[in-house]
Amino acid sequence: MPAAVVLLFIVRRAVSDTTQVMNVNGAALHVFERGDGDPVVLVHGSSSDYRTWGAQLDDLAADFRTFAYSRRYHWPNEGIPEHADYSMPEHVDDLMVLLRALGIGRAHLVGHSYGAFVALLAALEDPGLVRTLVLAEPPAITLFVSNSPTPAEILKLLPRRPRTALAILRFGATGVAPAQKAALRGDGDEAVRLIGRAILGPRAYDRLSESRLEQARVNYFKQELLGSGFADLDDEELRGLDLPVLLVEGRDSPALFHRLLDRLEELLPRTRRVEIPNASHLMHEDNPQAYNAALRSFLASHSGA
Numbered sequence: 001m002p003a004a005v006v007l008l009f010i011v012r013r014a015v016s017d018t019t020q021v022m023n024v025n026g027a028a029l030h031v032f033e034r035g036d037g038d039p040v041v042l043v044h045g046s047s048s049d050y051r052t053w054g055a056q057l058d059d060l061a062a063d064f065r066t067f068a069y070s071r072r073y074h075w076p077n078e079g080i081p082e083h084a085d086y087s088m089p090e091h092v093d094d095l096m097v098l099l100r101a102l103g104i105g106r107a108h109l110v111g112h113s114y115g116a117f118v119a120l121l122a123a124l125e126d127p128g129l130v131r132t133l134v135l136a137e138p139p140a141i142t143l144f145v146s147n148s149p150t151p152a153e154i155l156k157l158l159p160r161r162p163r164t165a166l167a168i169l170r171f172g173a174t175g176v177a178p179a180q181k182a183a184l185r186g187d188g189d190e191a192v193r194l195i196g197r198a199i200l201g202p203r204a205y206d207r208l209s210e211s212r213l214e215q216a217r218v219n220y221f222k223q224e225l226l227g228s229g230f231a232d233l234d235d236e237e238l239r240g241l242d243l244p245v246l247l248v249e250g251r252d253s254p255a256l257f258h259r260l261l262d263r264l265e266e267l268l269p270r271t272r273r274v275e276i277p278n279a280s281h282l283m284h285e286d287n288p289q290a291y292n293a294a295l296r297s298f299l300a301s302h303s304g305a
Helices: 003-014 050-060 086-103 114-125 149-159 162-186 188-200 202-206 210-218 222-226 235-239 256-266 290-301
Strands: 019-025 027-034 038-043 063-071 107-112 132-137 245-252 271-276
Touching: 003 063, 019 086, 027 050, 027 086, 027 271, 038 114, 038 202, 050 063, 050 149, 050 290, 114 132, 132 162, 132 222, 149 162, 162 188, 162 222, 162 256, 188 210, 188 222, 202 222, 202 290, 245 256, 245 290, 271 290
Parallel strands: 038 063, 038 107, 107 132, 132 245, 245 271
Antiparallel strands: 019 027, 027 063
8 A cells, every 4th residue: 555545544543533422411412523633622602512613623533523412402412391490500510420421531612602601610620630721711700790790789899890781781771671571471582682792792693604593593492592601600610720721812802802802811820812803793603714723833832742
């Protein structure tokens, strides 16, 4: 067999794909694995599933054993029951059980949006499972206010952090509240549009492809909009998290996400921060080249390889 063909065969084997279904806390979760090396686990956000990480799986697999799983209820897993709560603590516990079940030791956790919040909470609960954290714009409003902030909370925050208070107020008034109303009347497509425009910004949302919109629609759950919402965060626990953390933001993301990263940067003791140009909240999809370069640089500086 010619040497070039042998080499091609070896390369293809090195990045071969494996998909398995794992029982995690009674839920059957689809887990996609690719590559070899230090373990990296990708945790997707809302309106997404493991397909959102396509460009990262392609890039990381040459040097890392990379896992992307669809969180509980997300495609192609079984959907959410009508009266179930979309519970953040449940997603956190799923992630920790999955990490232990994979038997990969301490992993690099890479989270986006809701998934970044889940990854952060898992690291706070059991830092022994985590080598590094990559947090792309977690919606961590509980750094400042309760999960459903009252006018009194916003007024209290306003003198101390006026830009943050106004960003939270705008996000709730123009995104969450109208999307919740659409969810209550059973208009899922309108709920996706309203919350999508608030999270991504109108221009970024309007640029989404039809296939990406379909991924958002199939991963829409009214229970997420109407349920228990985000978990609480404690400043002192964050200050005590002794892990390397990369904070990632899209240059064109709505202001709220920049303000939330400002606070995380103040609290977490070992952070690096990077801005992805020509990108909004879906920065790993909007500009995968820049995102992957930043991710690789960070992982390489904390890799055992």
